[in-house]
Amino acid sequence: MADGGGRKYSCKTASETLEWIHAIIDFLKPYRFFLDDRMWEAVDIEWMNCLRKESVEKLLQIPSGVVQDHWPASLKEFIITSRSLSLPRDQADLQEAFPGLRVASLNNVLAQGMSQKKKHEIETVAAVINSIARRVGAKTMVDVGSGQGYLAQVLSFEHELSVIAIDASSHHGSITEARAKRIEKYYASKARESRSENRGFSTPKTVTCKVLSPAMLKDVSSAFLQLDDLGKPIFSRVEAEGKPLEGIVGSKSPLPCIAIGKSPLVLAGLHACGDLSVTMLRTFMECDEVKAVISIGCCYNLISEEAMHETHSGFPVSTGVKSSSVLLGRNARDLACQSAERWRGLDEAAGIHNFDLHAFRAAFQMVLLKYYPEIIIRNPAIGRQGKALRRKHNRRILESDSNRAESFSQKNHKPVICCTKSFNRDENDPLLNEPSSYTRSSNEGSNSGDRYSKFLKFCLWGLERLGLHDSQKNFLGLWKEAETFADLVGPYWTLRAALGPVLETALLLDRLLFLQEQGFLKASSRTYRVKRRKIRVRAEFDGKVNGALSADFDSRYTDRQKALDAAMNDINNSFGKGSVTRLGSAGGALVETFPSGCLTLDFALGGGLPRGRIVEVYGPESSGKTTLALHAMAEVQRLGGNAMLVDAEHAFDPAYSKALGVDVENLIVCQPDNGEMALEIADRLCRSGAVDLICIDSVSALTPRAEIEGEIGMQQMGLQARLMSQALRKMSGNASKAGCTLIFLNQIRHKIGVYYGNPEVTSGGIALKFFASVRLEIRPTGKIKSVKGDEDIGVKVRVRVQKSKVSRPYKQAEFEIMFGEGISKLGCVLDCADMTGVIVKKGSWYSYGDHRLGQGRDRALQYLKENPLVSEEIEKKVRAAVVEDNGQVSSSFMKSSIPQPQDEDTMFQEMQ
Numbered sequence: 001m002a003d004g005g006g007r008k009y010s011c012k013t014a015s016e017t018l019e020w021i022h023a024i025i026d027f028l029k030p031y032r033f034f035l036d037d038r039m040w041e042a043v044d045i046e047w048m049n050c051l052r053k054e055s056v057e058k059l060l061q062i063p064s065g066v067v068q069d070h071w072p073a074s075l076k077e078f079i080i081t082s083r084s085l086s087l088p089r090d091q092a093d094l095q096e097a098f099p100g101l102r103v104a105s106l107n108n109v110l111a112q113g114m115s116q117k118k119k120h121e122i123e124t125v126a127a128v129i130n131s132i133a134r135r136v137g138a139k140t141m142v143d144v145g146s147g148q149g150y151l152a153q154v155l156s157f158e159h160e161l162s163v164i165a166i167d168a169s170s171h172h173g174s175i176t177e178a179r180a181k182r183i184e185k186y187y188a189s190k191a192r193e194s195r196s197e198n199r200g201f202s203t204p205k206t207v208t209c210k211v212l213s214p215a216m217l218k219d220v221s222s223a224f225l226q227l228d229d230l231g232k233p234i235f236s237r238v239e240a241e242g243k244p245l246e247g248i249v250g251s252k253s254p255l256p257c258i259a260i261g262k263s264p265l266v267l268a269g270l271h272a273c274g275d276l277s278v279t280m281l282r283t284f285m286e287c288d289e290v291k292a293v294i295s296i297g298c299c300y301n302l303i304s305e306e307a308m309h310e311t312h313s314g315f316p317v318s319t320g321v322k323s324s325s326v327l328l329g330r331n332a333r334d335l336a337c338q339s340a341e342r343w344r345g346l347d348e349a350a351g352i353h354n355f356d357l358h359a360f361r362a363a364f365q366m367v368l369l370k371y372y373p374e375i376i377i378r379n380p381a382i383g384r385q386g387k388a389l390r391r392k393h394n395r396r397i398l399e400s401d402s403n404r405a406e407s408f409s410q411k412n413h414k415p416v417i418c419c420t421k422s423f424n425r426d427e428n429d430p431l432l433n434e435p436s437s438y439t440r441s442s443n444e445g446s447n448s449g450d451r452y453s454k455f456l457k458f459c460l461w462g463l464e465r466l467g468l469h470d471s472q473k474n475f476l477g478l479w480k481e482a483e484t485f486a487d488l489v490g491p492y493w494t495l496r497a498a499l500g501p502v503l504e505t506a507l508l509l510d511r512l513l514f515l516q517e518q519g520f521l522k523a524s525s526r527t528y529r530v531k532r533r534k535i536r537v538r539a540e541f542d543g544k545v546n547g548a549l550s551a552d553f554d555s556r557y558t559d560r561q562k563a564l565d566a567a568m569n570d571i572n573n574s575f576g577k578g579s580v581t582r583l584g585s586a587g588g589a590l591v592e593t594f595p596s597g598c599l600t601l602d603f604a605l606g607g608g609l610p611r612g613r614i615v616e617v618y619g620p621e622s623s624g625k626t627t628l629a630l631h632a633m634a635e636v637q638r639l640g641g642n643a644m645l646v647d648a649e650h651a652f653d654p655a656y657s658k659a660l661g662v663d664v665e666n667l668i669v670c671q672p673d674n675g676e677m678a679l680e681i682a683d684r685l686c687r688s689g690a691v692d693l694i695c696i697d698s699v700s701a702l703t704p705r706a707e708i709e710g711e712i713g714m715q716q717m718g719l720q721a722r723l724m725s726q727a728l729r730k731m732s733g734n735a736s737k738a739g740c741t742l743i744f745l746n747q748i749r750h751k752i753g754v755y756y757g758n759p760e761v762t763s764g765g766i767a768l769k770f771f772a773s774v775r776l777e778i779r780p781t782g783k784i785k786s787v788k789g790d791e792d793i794g795v796k797v798r799v800r801v802q803k804s805k806v807s808r809p810y811k812q813a814e815f816e817i818m819f820g821e822g823i824s825k826l827g828c829v830l831d832c833a834d835m836t837g838v839i840v841k842k843g844s845w846y847s848y849g850d851h852r853l854g855q856g857r858d859r860a861l862q863y864l865k866e867n868p869l870v871s872e873e874i875e876k877k878v879r880a881a882v883v884e885d886n887g888q889v890s891s892s893f894m895k896s897s898i899p900q901p902q903d904e905d906t907m908f909q910e911m912q
Helices: 014-035 045-051 056-060 073-085 116-136 150-158 170-193 214-222 276-286 330-335 340-344 348-371 387-400 402-408 448-465 475-483 486-497 500-517 556-575 599-605 625-638 654-659 675-688 705-709 719-738 767-771 825-836 857-866 868-886 904-911
Strands: 140-144 162-167 205-208 235-237 257-259 265-273 290-298 526-529 534-537 592-594 614-618 643-647 668-670 693-697 741-746 748-750 760-762 774-785 792-804 812-818 840-842 845-848 851-855
Touching: 014 073, 014 330, 014 500, 045 073, 045 486, 056 348, 056 486, 073 500, 116 150, 116 265, 116 290, 140 150, 140 276, 150 162, 150 170, 162 170, 170 205, 265 276, 276 290, 276 500, 330 500, 348 448, 348 475, 348 486, 448 475, 592 625, 599 792, 599 812, 599 825, 599 868, 614 625, 614 719, 614 767, 625 643, 625 693, 625 741, 625 774, 643 675, 668 675, 675 693, 675 705, 675 719, 705 719, 719 741, 719 767, 774 812, 812 825, 825 845, 825 857, 825 868, 851 857, 857 868
Parallel strands: 140 162, 140 265, 162 205, 265 290, 614 741, 614 774, 643 668, 643 693, 693 741
Antiparallel strands: 235 257, 526 534, 748 760, 774 792, 792 812, 840 845, 845 851
16 A cells, blocks of 8 residues: 555555556656756756755655645645655564564574675565465475575575575575585584484575576476485486576586476575566466565666567566556666665765765766766766775664664665565665765855865766876866756755655566466555564465466577577678677687797796787886797797887897897887887787787886977876877777787886885886786896806796786796896796606606606706707697696797788678
């Protein structure tokens, strides 16, 4: 029942529910401008002139339906009608629905890792699920969207139900299993202490898949229904075409399983996002084994909203709403996630802060539109400043006020749905996740200079999040232009938020009507009391018709595949052949690599440096960065490829390079005048497709033209960072298409004033960090002395793989660099052979097959130096072992690998 000063609505029957939905639709039609941009042009001027003079406290009460006597009649009618059309938020009592319900507090083992809010939810929902399962005679519960398995483990260990935990993330499945094992040990120990060792524990069974249809949900659930005495599922596997099941944790088969026999099930979802709640309802309707559904939905913005002929969209689902041709749109579904109680629960300072923050974001958008129009067209996101800190602060307040839980429940209540019951989330609302830094009162006014300083800080933070570091723009002028309208932000946002409960009601009533149309529900709508939160039970299931869910092939699969093929063909015709392709048919699933010139580094990289990617090598001075790059160029030339050196430091030494194996006669060298010239030349040669490796030495020496032409001492903030950011956006794609590897050598700088943490940063901004597929940190670890010990003849170096998109990161490689000779290749071969087991080391003796290499590392190296054939054989076996373990593909840079011109007939056939 809904009321709020206006007409009362009911949802006891399908006709009453549909009438309620039609009333919402009719109400929303004249106010659609609240869901579109430029809404300020359509809001009644009389409303705004009235509300802009009101206090923050009164504005925050608008979403809850509170009006003032002196407000315009049309404004009061809008707010009161919004309240009357929304589901009521009255306090509830669960004991009325579930006599004898016992909500037990969780022990510290089960509650480990839970926040206070999560702990309260799990305690209450688990008790309700257990009560419903006992009433319908079900011993198996399916936790849909289980996340980290908190609910599944409480139901399994505390309520002794058999639980199947389904989640789309395999990582969550692994966490659930590991956590369940720890909890099982605790309960086993507790059982031994109480001398009840015969008690059997049933840990949750984890399944990893994306639930896209009721058929899939039934098949996955049914696979685990029957267990033998050893706890293993008894089932037969059948081939189910067209069902995109990713697989079951612990099983290599990607096919769903159909159980032998039937058992009653209960479906439950705590915060089942988007369409998942609707899929659970459809499964309940179609599957006889499912006796009850407890769905606590959330994330309405993720609901799919398709055309009326679509049968698997999340809204609308009922025939009555579909016949009305209603489509809400993304903005409306976003707004449905807003909580009126959360607005009402803000104090004056927090309300002022949030209104100011919205004003800052609007003004920041003006900054982007004026100074960075190329950024604004990409719909950038800068996130929520201080979100994590605010959540920790709220959690501490919640824990300290736990003894006042009853009063707290007056502020935090929001409805949910089931075929029986529903909760709603309150974690992702943007308001309480922002830092509250403003303490000024609305009666005191605001210091314009103080607000500007905070806006400036907000802009600099936002620009940094977008990779922009230019602080020389005229922010003051834009802020003065926007500040005159800042007092309108509060009225606009609170009026818009008043529609949130109405839109949420429309979504939930559509789901209720969907079940009522099938004759599944009694005419029942009750409210029950819950400590600190509330549950609204909108309907109870009465019985089920014969609606068994078929496990046959999905009839929509063929149509979907045809539509996909047609779309891909259209894209390839419009943008060129190969614009979109299936990875398996393209033959590009593996990443090609080539040797870096250091075998231990190749071992750490999983095969070598990747082709067509960006690699950053950084470290302190005299650490071996250039030497490592020269060895990589020598390897590329040895394999028949072309290499280029962009010597921005103007420090290239041909004699040293030749000693390292570089073919200096055929090496392409560029010594640019400025950074723009260097990067432009590198990009042009990269696009040619004829160069396989380009090394830029170094990023720090890529001096922008404006800095060279300017005076010494002139501040040039962000020039080099912007230069690198613009260049890398172009070069990354060109390098991938041409198969050209770009190696950027970079230096280390130290931040001034950093007393805690690592002050080291690399020059050139942060763009290179993101575009680089591999980042290598190289540092010297010691010096190598001569035999006599009177002079240094080399350095020991350690390379750490700080980032890798093509192999496992954070591995380390150690090798020696001899002055005048470069990297000690034999030392690398010996170390890698020892790690891979190609060479056997017993004590201090090294052996390879029948060959006894010598006692001690020095004598083994001497043997390899004197026997190059043995050394080459060992190196081949080591590389083969590395490639086999990592699945990499080695490259050979032959002329035939470069695309050759085609004849006209072949080109014409491809165009067709």
